[in-house]
Amino acid sequence: MVAETGLKQTLALVLFSAPYGNQYADHMCRVAERALGKGYSVEIFLYGDAIHSHLIEQKPKNFFNIGEALTRLGDKGATIYSCLICAIARGYMREFDEAKKVYNSPITLPFVKFVTVQGFVSMIKRADRLMMFGSS
Amino acid sequence: MTRIILLLMRLPASEEEAERILSVTFRALERGSEAVIYLLGEGVLWSKGLMPRKHLGKVLESGGKVRASKKDLLARAIRLDLMESRIEVVGDLEGELVDDAMMPSTQVISW
Numbered sequence: 001m002v003a004e005t006g007l008k009q010t011l012a013l014v015l016f017s018a019p020y021g022n023q024y025a026d027h028m029c030r031v032a033e034r035a036l037g038k039g040y041s042v043e044i045f046l047y048g049d050a051i052h053s054h055l056i057e058q059k060p061k062n063f064f065n066i067g068e069a070l071t072r073l074g075d076k077g078a079t080i081y082s083c084l085i086c087a088i089a090r091g092y093m094r095e096f097d098e099a100k101k102v103y104n105s106p107i108t109l110p111f112v113k114f115v116t117v118q119g120f121v122s123m124i125k126r127a128d129r130l131m132m133f134g135s136s
Numbered sequence: 137m138t139r140i141i142l143l144l145m146r147l148p149a150s151e152e153e154a155e156r157i158l159s160v161t162f163r164a165l166e167r168g169s170e171a172v173i174y175l176l177g178e179g180v181l182w183s184k185g186l187m188p189r190k191h192l193g194k195v196l197e198s199g200g201k202v203r204a205s206k207k208d209l210l211a212r213a214i215r216l217d218l219m220e221s222r223i224e225v226v227g228d229l230e231g232e233l234v235d236d237a238m239m240p241s242t243q244v245i246s247w
Contacts, residue, residue, distance in 0.1 A: 034231040130244070
């Protein structure tokens with residue numbers, strides 16, 4: 001969907017809750033999928049315990065697989081950000097690349113971009129609409 | 137006209153909490169805005185429980201709209217034929233939510 005400015009409209013989604021304990025991550029992924037299908041640009045920010053959503057090799061037996069859902073969304077063009085500080089606190093960041101001055105996480109889905117709260121603010125500024133899912 | 141979308145994904149723990157959550161819709165309606173409540177996931181239980189159902193009834197009587205996810209209602213064995221008739225049961229609630237949320241002058245509040 002294109003705004004009067006000629007630019008694609010952007011829907012920003014923020015997830016606060018970890019996957020599987022409740023359905024917030026499921027809802028967020030489904031809303032994102034519909035938005036992409038309707039031609040909107042989608043940006044997602046994972047905050048707090050929601051960062052467990054981008055752990056690789058998730059294998060829920062009977063639940064909607066959030067890792068696979070995020071991968072599908074990434075493949076379809078969604079930009080997925082994760083809170084860097086939340087990831088460091090939860091042990092996701094195991095290597096620091098001195099040359100690039102960035103942290104690398106070997107256990108995170110590869111397309112996820114780690115940003116600080118400034119990145120979160122930038123995402124909100126770019127967005128035409130914001131939806132929040134879950135509680136921290 | 138400003139539009140408020142209230143996306144409910146869980147049940148209120150108390151009468152006070154229900155009143156607090158819905159107060160935004162009443163304020164919007166009083167100011168001449170449009171208010172639409174979307175019930176998704178556990179949120180569809182607002183249409184079943186006695187206490188939350190009473191509060192939703194007030195929203196409907198005040199001119200607000202309520203839409204509920206059909207798949208989430210069926211998943212929780214809520215009989216569609218016993219639903220309050222003014223609640224719109226929607227097959228693809230997430231898709232409708234996106235269409236609605238991206239309309240001009242719309243704000244989405246989720247809980």
